Amino acid sequence: NYCKSCIGRVWESEKQPSCPECREKCTAGKYAVNRLLANAIKMVQIQCQKDPCHKDQLCMKHKLKLELFCKEDKSLACSLCVPEHPGHTFFTVQKAFKMYKGNLTTSLSHQQSSLKHLKEIK
Numbered sequence: 001n002y003c004k005s006c007i008g009r010v011w012e013s014e015k016q017p018s019c020p021e022c023r024e025k026c027t028a029g030k031y032a033v034n035r036l037l038a039n040a041i042k043m044v045q046i047q048c049q050k051d052p053c054h055k056d057q058l059c060m061k062h063k064l065k066l067e068l069f070c071k072e073d074k075s076l077a078c079s080l081c082v083p084e085h086p087g088h089t090f091f092t093v094q095k096a097f098k099m100y101k102g103n104l105t106t107s108l109s110h111q112q113s114s115l116k117h118l119k120e121i122k
Contacts, residue, residue, distance in 0.1 A: 032115060036107050040100075047075060069096035 011017040017026040057066050059078035066076040071089040082090060091099070 034108065034111075036104065036111065040104060043074075067093055069093055071096075 011026075018024060019026060058064065059066055059081060062078050062080040064078035064080060066078055068077045068079065068082065068090045069075070069092070070077050070081075070085050071091065073085065073088065076093065077085065077090070
C-alpha cells in the first residue's frame with residue numbers, strides 16, 4: 001500500500017507505470033484505492049482526536065506511557081487507566097498491533113484476490 005503522492009512520483013519517473021512493489025504494469029496509471037486501509041487510518045485519526053488518554057504517547061490524565069490497548073474501547077491506556085475500564089480486556093500495544101495487522105492483511109488479501117478474479121472475468 002502506497003500513498004497517492006508516492007505512487008504519482010514513481011509513475012512520473014517511469015515510461016510505463018508499474019506497481020512499486022511487484023512491478024506489474026499498470027494501464028494508464030490507474031490504481032485501486034484500498035478502502036479497508038483508508039477506513040482503518042481514518043478510525044485511528046478520529047480516535048486520536050477524541051481520546052482524552054492519547055497525546056504524544058503519554059496519558060493525559062496520569063502522565064504515564066500509553067503501553068496498553070483496551071480491546072472493548074479500541075483505545076490506548078496507561079497502567080493506571082486499567083481500573084477505569086472494569087471487565088475490559090487489555091493487550092500490550094505490540095500484541096494489539098500484531099492482532100489487527102493480521103486482520104487487515106487477511107482482508108486485504110481477500111480483496112486483492114476478488115479484484116484479480118473480476119479482472120479475469122473482464
